[in-house]
Amino acid sequence: MRASAVPDARLLAEQVDLLYRHAPSIYAGNAFAATGLAIMLWSSVDQARLLGWLTALALLTLLRALLVAARRRRPDACDSLRWAHLFATGAAASGCLWGLMGWMFSAPEPLQMASTGIVLAGLVSASVSSLSVHYPAYAVFALPAILPIVARCLQSADGFMRGFALIATGFLVICLIFAWLNNRSIRAAILLRFENLDLLREVSAQREQATAAREQAEQANLAKTRFLAAASHDLRQPLQSLSLFIDAQAQDADADRMHAINRRMREAADAMGKLLDELLDYARIESGSLTPTLAPLALQASFDRLAREFQPIAEAAGLRLRFRPTRCWVHTDQALFEQILRNLVGNALRYTGQGGVMVACRRRGGRLRVEVRDSGVGIPADRLDDVFREFYQLGNPERDRRKGLGLGLSIVDGLARALDHPVSVRSQPGRGSVFALSMPPAQAQASAARHRVAAPSMRLAGHSVLLIDNEPDIREALAALMRPWGVVVHTAESAADALASLPCRPDCVLADFRLLDGHTGIDAIAALRDRFGADLPAALITGDTDPARIRDARAAGFALLQKPTPAHRLLALLEFLLQPPESAPPRAA
Structure with a gap:
């Protein structure tokens, strides 16, 4: 200075x-x-x-x-x-x-x-x-x-x-x-002293910043270690189950036992897919790549969708699940808000042994408060802040995946921060917990209900689908899944391979994001549209968990499906691609 x-x-x-x-x-x-x-x-x-x-x-x-x-x-x-x-x-x-x-x-x-x-x-x-x-x-x-x-x-x-x-x-x-x-001389001495004091303060501030950065790096390193350890454990569990079931199926010719083994294989694969989905959500939150799209949303519509999803789960567990009717509208991102509520309801059902779960909305001052109440085991007062940490679970030191993965509430906290919907919790051990989300209200949109028409389920028989993936096993597995739906499947490892072998224009294209020689699915779709027209329906499938892939797909205007791809999601994607063009595109999965 x-x-x-x-x-x-x-x-x-x-x-x-x-x-x-x-x-x-x-x-x-x-x-x-x-x-x-x-x-x-x-x-x-x-x-x-x-x-x-x-x-x-x-x-x-x-x-x-x-x-x-x-x-x-x-x-x-x-x-x-x-x-x-x-x-x-x-x-x-x-x-x-x-x-x-x-x-x-x-x-x-x-x-x-x-x-x-x-x-x-x-x-x-x-x-x-x-x-x-x-x-x-x-x-x-x-x-x-x-x-x-x-x-x-x-x-x-x-x-x-x-x-x-x-x-x-x-x-x-x-x-x-x-x-x-x-x-x-006196003025110069005073100025020199000021300069020395400012320099000392600057050095001290830099030292504090360096100390804080070092502590933050150490915390990040510990978090990464916990993250990798927990993810490795939770991924190995369903993978081990799947491997054992495959071996057992190969040695068993009894049809009933094979059906049971197939069911268990499906459960193991679903568990692994759920973990990968939550890891992706966690990575998107940590990287700051979430871009919420805020709009008025009727809470009752979200309540109805989640009730249909969780009611069978609650009934199977012998629990009551109630969504209190509401006419309130909120200003939020529908997909992210419903993911928050889905995690909270799922967590409440998982930790409730008897009684039930209720979801309700009430006004608090100038905001709306969406609450998920359960009659479960509750949370000790000294653990309330810990429940939002990644991979933290109460009463699950053995990391039994049937009790969840420990990412649900961490994702809730990250999504709530991204949406500026503060989340809070209060609980009494043995009596249950209340998780609450504070949200801004919105004016009711009369026209929205008129246009919210569910897309009809389309018959896929006779439609042709071009599948581009550089992995032969993936191509064959997806083709085997789609053929029983009556779909005519064409497979290729690249855009050049597809253009050389296709007899005619396909009805839609599914392309892996990462292809051979540094090419991408976006490049492949562009080449196919040059040949068959810009209106050729197309979507991307990827196993890449990098949040940048989602941004790239959105920027290119494509729906994105994450691997592993469950049958119901693939079916929904194909029905969307083959539906009338005036329908709105879904969010990236």
Whole structure:
């Protein structure tokens, strides 16, 4: 930091502090000088006038001492400039009194002149070190202290007096120059101290930032370690089950047992797919790649969709699930909000052994409060903040995946922050928990209900689908899944392969995002549309969990399906691609 960058007010404040700090020594010097001068002149001057002058000087010194005391009691009572002006006024009054003494008590008699001159010279020279901190204060003291005696000497025709006037004038000029130089040195020293203090503060701030960054990096590293350990464990469990079931199926010819094994294989695959979906959601939240699309939403419509999804689960567990009817509308992102509510309801059902779960909306001030209440095991007070941590689960140290994956509430917290819908929780162990989401209300949209028409389920038989993927096993597995639906499947590993082998235009295209030689599914679809027309329906499928893939797909205007691809999602995607073009596209899965 350059010295010139220091604000003038800050510099003046420091000068005023020094000025008032030196004031007691200045007043003590005045008192000693006045006492000594009175002793020297007592027998040679008018004693009444001398006493009057001493009294005036004592009163002025008392007033100046009270000023110093007032500033010590109230340093911020007024600004530094006013304190400087008050001090300079006192210095000017003191200089005038000393100048009056020089006018009244100087005489041609050498001893008296020498006594008066020595006292004035001593005061003016001694004040250089103390008053030059604020140069105006020194100038208004020195000039009226010396100039009256100079004027008195110049009125005399005596050579001694005129010589004394010349010496006194030169002395005054030298003192003013020294005071000015001393003032510059003091200002430079103050500025240098400011620069050093600012540098120390900057170094200290950088050290604190470095410490905070190191601690944050350590926390991130620990979180990554926990994340990888938990993800590795939870991925291995269903994968191990799937592997064992495949081996068992290969050795068992009994149809009933094979159906049971197939069902268990489906459960293991679904569990692994659910974990991958939650890992993707968690990665999107942590990378900040979520881009909510806010719009008015009728809460009852979301309640109805979630009721249809969770009612069979609740009934199978012997629990009551109730969504209290509401006419409220909220301003939110439908997909992200329903994901929050889906995680909260699923979590409530998982930790409720008996009783039930209720979802309701109520008004709180100018906002709406969507609550998920359960009669489950509850959460201890000292664990309420922990439940939103990733992979944290109460009562599941063995990480039984049937009790969940430990990401649900972490995802809830991240999505709530992204939507600016604060989430809170209160709970009593043994009596249940209440998770609440605070949301802004929205005006009811009368036209929305008119246009919200469910797309009819389409028969896929006879439609042709081009599947582009560089993995032969994936191509064959997806083709095997779609053929029982009556779909004519064409497979290719690249756009060039497809263009060379296709007999005619397909009805839609499904392309993997990452293809051979650095090409992407977006490139492949563009090449096919160049051949068959820009209206060729197409979508992307990917196993890449990088949130950037979702942004790229959205930017290109494609629906995106994540691997592993469940049959119902693939079916829904194909029905969407083959439905009338005026229907709105779904969000990326």
